[in-house]
Amino acid sequence: MRGAGRYITLPEVRERIVDIGRKTFGPIDILVNNAGVPPGMPDSMRQFKDLEDKDFEQQLDLNLRAILGMTRLVVGDMCERKFGRIVIISSESWRVGLSYGLSNYAAAKAAALGFMRQLSHEVGRSGVTANALSLGCMNNFGYDETAKAITAIGRAGTPEDVGAAVAYLVSAEASWMTGQVLALNGGSVTA
Numbered sequence: 001m002r003g004a005g006r007y008i009t010l011p012e013v014r015e016r017i018v019d020i021g022r023k024t025f026g027p028i029d030i031l032v033n034n035a036g037v038p039p040g041m042p043d044s045m046r047q048f049k050d051l052e053d054k055d056f057e058q059q060l061d062l063n064l065r066a067i068l069g070m071t072r073l074v075v076g077d078m079c080e081r082k083f084g085r086i087v088i089i090s091s092e093s094w095r096v097g098l099s100y101g102l103s104n105y106a107a108a109k110a111a112a113l114g115f116m117r118q119l120s121h122e123v124g125r126s127g128v129t130a131n132a133l134s135l136g137c138m139n140n141f142g143y144d145e146t147a148k149a150i151t152a153i154g155r156a157g158t159p160e161d162v163g164a165a166v167a168y169l170v171s172a173e174a175s176w177m178t179g180q181v182l183a184l185n186g187g188s189v190t191a
Contacts, residue, residue, distance in 0.1 A: 008035045009061040011069060018073045027081060028074045030170045033067045034089045036109070045101035056104045063108035068115065075123060084128035085170040088116050089162065092136045092185050113181055120179030129178040131169050133162065136185025152187025 007013045021028055046055070067088060078084025093102045094110040113132055120130040137147035139156040147156035165184050168174055183189060 008066045008070070014066070014069045014073060018070070027077060029078065029081075029083055030085045030087075031070060031074050032087045032089065032166055032170075033070055033112075035066060036063050036089060036091070045105075047101045048103040050101075051104055056107070059104045059108040060111070063105070064111045064115070067112050071119065075119070075128065078128045079123055079126035082127035084123070084126075085174075086116070086119070086128065086130040087166055087169050088112055088130075088132040089166075090132045090134045090181065092134050092183065092189055095134060095183070096189055116181075117179045124178050129169075129174065131174075131177060131179070132181045133165050133169070133184050134181050135162065136183070136188045138162075147186060147188070150188045151185065152190075155186065157184060157186060 008017075018028065071086060075084065075086070078086075090109045090113055091105070093106040094113060113134075116130045116132050123130065135157060137143040137151065137156045139147075139158055144156045148154050161184060165182060169177070169182070
């Protein structure tokens with residue numbers, strides 16, 4: 001459900017999710033931090049000069065503090081078991097300036113990526129990797145026409161595209177990859 005991610009900002013909800021996960025499946029080996037679009041977005045996007053403190057707090061709560069909180073709940077056990085995979089779903093808005101009114105969103109996403117890079121060094125020798133996917137135009141906000149115009153592939157990204165990339169990052173084949181931000185953007189940004 002779109003907008004349901006706001007509940008992940010509540011510490012008691014995060015604790016309950018982890019508790020249910022452990023009771024249902026056992027030790028948590030994989031954490032994918034995927035909540036990141038607050039209620040009302042993209043309709044609530046405004047230029048920086050028009051934003052209020054609450055607009056920044058909302059983005060920081062969802063796109064940084066929730067990630068820190070979820071990671072804190074599972075990373076210790078991962079390190080003890082000598083295995084874990086942490087993936088942060090981010091946005092190309094941290095990498096490329098846009099005039100859409102994304103400054104608060106992009107700032108929170110960039111902060112989460114900085115955290116991920118530092119975390120990867122802290123936990124890497126314990127068998128835990130931390131990486132991120134930086135998504136371009138996705139098909140969940142009606143950006144299909146924009147994606148046709150700006151991507152080399154000529155279409156917006158899909159949940160299946162993201163799922164395939166996450167599957168790689170959490171696989172044994174990605175055991176030597178950590179601290180990285182993979183651009184998954186259909187070629188809209190190339191470097």
